[in-house]
Amino acid sequence: MRGMGEFLLRFVIGGVVVSLLAALGDVFKPKSFAGLFGAAPSVALATLALTAISKGVTYSGIEARSMCLGAVALGAYAFVGAFFVKKLQLQALPAMLAAMPIWFMAVLILYFALLAGKN
Numbered sequence: 001m002r003g004m005g006e007f008l009l010r011f012v013i014g015g016v017v018v019s020l021l022a023a024l025g026d027v028f029k030p031k032s033f034a035g036l037f038g039a040a041p042s043v044a045l046a047t048l049a050l051t052a053i054s055k056g057v058t059y060s061g062i063e064a065r066s067m068c069l070g071a072v073a074l075g076a077y078a079f080v081g082a083f084f085v086k087k088l089q090l091q092a093l094p095a096m097l098a099a100m101p102i103w104f105m106a107v108l109i110l111y112f113a114l115l116a117g118k119n
Helices: 002-025 031-037 039-055 057-086 092-115
Strands: none
Touching: 002 039, 039 057, 057 092
């Protein structure tokens, strides 16, 4: 039953955070940008809260650090993908597929430069 309670708690936390971030997203323009505030941050925050409760703050700190480095890698991927679309005039899907190795390389570089041997 613990699994169901954790699922419900995650659902409630995620829903509250999604609502708050969606309200924040309404402040920004363009409105399509507002969707960035909805899903991933709320799931990440709900997961971190539950991890802190169930496994302690040390473990959740490691998870948060990993999420931050993943976000940096995602930013590199998005930057390169946008460059491919804007400067090379590629369509969005081929551009983002072509940029995907950047995400993987950024993750590996960040991991080996900052995290390898610390866990």
